[in-house]
Amino acid sequence: MHYDLYYWPGIQGRGEFVRLVLEDVGAEYTDVAREPGGMKKMQAALAKGLEGVRPFAPPFLRAGKIVLAQAANITRFLGERHGLAPASEHGRLAASTIALTIADLVAEVHDTHHPLTVDKAYETQKAAARKRAAEFRRGRIPKFTDYLERILAANGKVLVGRSISYADLSAFQIVEGLEYAFPKAMKRRHGKMKKLLALRDAVAARPGIARYLASTRRLPFSEEGIFRHYPELDAK
Amino acid sequence: MHYDLYYWPGIQGRGEFVRLVLEDVGAEYTDVAREPGGMKKMQAALAKGLEGVRPFAPPFLRAGKIVLAQAANITRFLGERHGLAPASEHGRLAASTIALTIADLVAEVHDTHHPLTVDKAYETQKAAARKRAAEFRRGRIPKFTDYLERILAANGKVLVGRSISYADLSAFQIVEGLEYAFPKAMKRRHGKMKKLLALRDAVAARPGIARYLASTRRLPFSEEGIFRHYPELDAK
Numbered sequence: 001m002h003y004d005l006y007y008w009p010g011i012q013g014r015g016e017f018v019r020l021v022l023e024d025v026g027a028e029y030t031d032v033a034r035e036p037g038g039m040k041k042m043q044a045a046l047a048k049g050l051e052g053v054r055p056f057a058p059p060f061l062r063a064g065k066i067v068l069a070q071a072a073n074i075t076r077f078l079g080e081r082h083g084l085a086p087a088s089e090h091g092r093l094a095a096s097t098i099a100l101t102i103a104d105l106v107a108e109v110h111d112t113h114h115p116l117t118v119d120k121a122y123e124t125q126k127a128a129a130r131k132r133a134a135e136f137r138r139g140r141i142p143k144f145t146d147y148l149e150r151i152l153a154a155n156g157k158v159l160v161g162r163s164i165s166y167a168d169l170s171a172f173q174i175v176e177g178l179e180y181a182f183p184k185a186m187k188r189r190h191g192k193m194k195k196l197l198a199l200r201d202a203v204a205a206r207p208g209i210a211r212y213l214a215s216t217r218r219l220p221f222s223e224e225g226i227f228r229h230y231p232e233l234d235a236k
Numbered sequence: 237m238h239y240d241l242y243y244w245p246g247i248q249g250r251g252e253f254v255r256l257v258l259e260d261v262g263a264e265y266t267d268v269a270r271e272p273g274g275m276k277k278m279q280a281a282l283a284k285g286l287e288g289v290r291p292f293a294p295p296f297l298r299a300g301k302i303v304l305a306q307a308a309n310i311t312r313f314l315g316e317r318h319g320l321a322p323a324s325e326h327g328r329l330a331a332s333t334i335a336l337t338i339a340d341l342v343a344e345v346h347d348t349h350h351p352l353t354v355d356k357a358y359e360t361q362k363a364a365a366r367k368r369a370a371e372f373r374r375g376r377i378p379k380f381t382d383y384l385e386r387i388l389a390a391n392g393k394v395l396v397g398r399s400i401s402y403a404d405l406s407a408f409q410i411v412e413g414l415e416y417a418f419p420k421a422m423k424r425r426h427g428k429m430k431k432l433l434a435l436r437d438a439v440a441a442r443p444g445i446a447r448y449l450a451s452t453r454r455l456p457f458s459e460e461g462i463f464r465h466y467p468e469l470d471a472k
Contacts, residue, residue: 051326053330054383054387054390055333056380066325066326069336070332072336073332073333073336089302090287093302093303093304094289094303096309097289097291097304097305100306100308100336101292101306111347111351115347115351115352115368116364116367116368119371128352128364131352131353132351132352135352135356139354139355143292150290151290154285154288154290
């Protein structure tokens, strides 16, 4: 099955969670908006829908006649189709719970640089961003990383079951993103997230992921994306 | 099957999306933290886990040995079990896409009164809240209500397929919540969300929902919940 992924072409963003699954399982896919004329296709899909589905926003995925949006929804769908999800119902729901909690973290990361509105630039809301980022570093980074670390402490090397799932790939991505955006704050957490760092390394070493990370398909983190490095928002 | 719902006892909050599904399908359930001694049970589950699952936050649900969190995840699980979800894979994924988009809206509503941090009271962040709420009223209420209205315009009286699903119940709840929190801003939108208002009325008239709304189990909206009415955050 060929997949069409629709996401903003210049950033990792929420699309990256989907790209990681597609790359890990070796799926055949088109990153539509990164192809010539692709942005027009994506805008047409947003304006008129695709197979009767009108997504709220990218990322969205087309799999034949199936069209779905929401990163954690797409990764669950792909993970369950391609053996990158637990087999049991209990495990599948544990994985989707974790992936959705990670999606909440991603939204909070976005709000560290856009605390007042998504519609205006960071530079227009810097004072509020400083306050939100300070609270995020103080209260939220520990809460989210502890959550994942405790799951690993109870379960073993992966978040659910006995083998890597799409939830682990999502955990990799948020560790990488937080390290990029908040290097100083994260360095202080390292002692308390050793299992999570080991999981990050294990995901990075998977053949499909390693190939992807070394390719030009992996876009760099940047100050256009969700995980942005603004020194004034990191710890001192 | 008996369900245990774990959620904060005094508010509708994110737990309400789950309660609506449980009530509509007539499921037998315990709203754990509203029972005597229930808060202790919920805190113990948060601290030590339940069936090996440690949720990040309420709401979470126990269904025998299955434990899952995240409101849109729980409503999908219950909806698919109890005939309150589309039967086709395409439809199931369309419903989960919509439910997750509604969950994003709920997070944005929360941030209108807590733009800087969830850990401190609204009163400590009123100036930022005014700015965020103004942007929310201007940009986000129209975007989200238009999204749902267009889906209804294309599909008919319900959001997915031919009969009511958990996604429709979630749409009911956010219309009710937005009407409570932003009555003036919403009144200006009414002309552009007629199908969504009709859906709200259709959900309210369903036997299980009507019984629930008339019962003491339905908690009132309040300024402790997610949808809060602060006149200074509404339109003039």
